[in-house]
Amino acid sequence: MQQAKVVEVSAAVLQRPDGSFLLAQRPSDKIWAGYWEFPGGKVEPGETAHHALVRELREELGIEVKTAYPWLTRVFTYPHATVRLNFFRVTAWSGEPHPHEGQQFSWQHPTEVSVAPVLPANAPILRALELPSLYAISNAAEVGVEEFLRRLEAALLNGLRLVQVREKNLSRNELRELAQRVAALAHAHGAKVLLNGDVALAQEVGADGVQLTAAQLVELRERPDAEWCAASCHNMEELRRAEALGCDFALLSPVMPTKSHPGAPHLGWEKFTAIAAGSSIPVYALGGLTHDDMQTAWQHGAHGLALLRQAW
Numbered sequence: 001m002q003q004a005k006v007v008e009v010s011a012a013v014l015q016r017p018d019g020s021f022l023l024a025q026r027p028s029d030k031i032w033a034g035y036w037e038f039p040g041g042k043v044e045p046g047e048t049a050h051h052a053l054v055r056e057l058r059e060e061l062g063i064e065v066k067t068a069y070p071w072l073t074r075v076f077t078y079p080h081a082t083v084r085l086n087f088f089r090v091t092a093w094s095g096e097p098h099p100h101e102g103q104q105f106s107w108q109h110p111t112e113v114s115v116a117p118v119l120p121a122n123a124p125i126l127r128a129l130e131l132p133s134l135y136a137i138s139n140a141a142e143v144g145v146e147e148f149l150r151r152l153e154a155a156l157l158n159g160l161r162l163v164q165v166r167e168k169n170l171s172r173n174e175l176r177e178l179a180q181r182v183a184a185l186a187h188a189h190g191a192k193v194l195l196n197g198d199v200a201l202a203q204e205v206g207a208d209g210v211q212l213t214a215a216q217l218v219e220l221r222e223r224p225d226a227e228w229c230a231a232s233c234h235n236m237e238e239l240r241r242a243e244a245l246g247c248d249f250a251l252l253s254p255v256m257p258t259k260s261h262p263g264a265p266h267l268g269w270e271k272f273t274a275i276a277a278g279s280s281i282p283v284y285a286l287g288g289l290t291h292d293d294m295q296t297a298w299q300h301g302a303h304g305l306a307l308l309r310q311a312w
């Protein structure tokens with residue numbers, strides 16, 4: 001049987017420092033006219049996805065790309081074609097975007113998109129944009145619960161918006177109480193909380209979702225019924241499982257040697273990129289990293305950083 005041709009497309013999430021991003025309305029002479037999309041277009045023969053991105057933004061918006069990070073790749077089958085959408089986050093450019101092809105533009109915020117309809121392939125992309133760059137993992141047993149909650153509040157005041165409660169050394173009752181307190185505090189600051197490994201307890205304490213362990217990924221046949229579901233991955237196979245299960249995002253670790261597993265093998269950035277490149281879901285880099293590694297993580301295809309001790 002002949003394989004259907006896949007059309008390569010580059011699309012830009014132009015992001016301003018306040019987190020808003022640009023959507024454009026498809027012109028009346030194109031398929032899916034009137035639908036909202038990220039600026040971009042087809043990759044031409046001989047071009048890389050990055051070249052196509054730079055060319056399309058010059059032609060469509062009249063801007064020059066200064067900084068573009070490879071982000072998500074999504075294959076989607078429309079009645080007219082199967083497309084591979086290579087999304088980049090564009091965080092710096094010169095010039096002011098102008099509609100060179102008569103399109104409407106609109107700057108939107110991740111949690112309150114007010115234009116419709118958006119191209120069908122783009123719904124998970126909009127959801128991914130709700131995820132912040134930093135994912136902080138708890139270490140309450142190590143520093144003490146009260147001290148941890150003090151540090152959590154300071155971090156929330158400083159803009160932290162995504163937290164994982166991961167405590168392997170607490171009893172179930174201690175964990176329940178801690179998770180309830182973390183969820184209450186985080187929600188008061190508009191942050192989300194995921195609980196490691198326990199879907200039922202996550203629901204019970206009012207967490208926003210669950211962080212599946214690699215072992216759970218192997219066992220589960222269906223995505224747990226949680227608003228947010230993430231997965232802890234260490235290789236390509238686990239990341240593919242996380243995507244197939246419908247997880248919203250993944251952690252990929254350990255990128256660098258860690259204090260908790262001295263001498264254990266680590267991925268390094270090259271292998272991290274080889275695994276994360278082409279992922280359809282956001283991937284956070286975890287293991288032996290600090291706040292200073294954020295840009296390096298973005299350059300290697302990560303959505304952001306997950307930090308444990310370094311977060312607090």
Ligand SMILES: Nc1nc2c([nH]c(=O)n2[C@H]2C[C@H](O)[C@@H](COP(=O)(O)OP(=O)(O)OP(=O)(O)O)O2)c(=O)[nH]1
Nearest residue numbers: 009011030037038039040041042083085119121122
């Ligand atoms: N630009 C863009 N295309 C998207 C997005 N989401 C999505 O499914 N697509 C699909 C719609 C189209 O099938 C394909 C892009 O093709 P296009 O027709 O816009 O490309 P183009 O600007 O190079 O057009 P043309 O000159 O060949 O007419 O990708 C998105 O966010 N941005």
